[in-house]
Amino acid sequence: MARPCGRPVPGTIPIDGLKEDEAFSTGKGADGQFVATIPGTVDEARLERGRQRYGIYCQPCHDARGDGKGSCFQRGNVPTASFHQEKILKYPDGQIFDVVTNGFGLMSGYRWPIPPADRWAIIAYVRELERKRRASAAGAPAGGK
């Protein structure tokens, strides 16, 4: 009896890692569209992990607040995206995952140094930075941080 094509042999692991959950490893759902939200729940531990990884991998360029005023901008005037711009605020979470995984324009991808779970944790933290900025913009007097 023939085995269905493409199915891994039970008990083996594909050479490019487990792909049990497409959304988790690609940021895209079965329909090929970016997923709107981070797979799984975002708790304190996940956010904290994201904050640490963000500090290592993103902050040097995107700065602590996500304004894109990090060292490449300061030293080389490299136009580095702010996470608080309308375009990025509207991105589905899966699209940010895609940028981090594959890169975008001047930014290279971080597929190899950052495992998928940490990429999602970073995105949770980026969303938190955006949420805090919006909350303070809504609540604070003009000119406030």
Ligand code: HEC
């Ligand atoms: C070496 C500097 C550098 C690092 C490190 C870096 N970025 Fe970027 N990033 C950039 C630059 C520069 C751009 C603008 C790219 C362009 O528009 O060509 C950018 C753009 C982006 C964008 C917007 C892409 C778009 O669709 O417009 C997102 C989202 C982003 N970065 C997220 C991240 C996250 C999250 C991390 C950490 C995992 C990270 N970046 C690490 C330099 C960096």
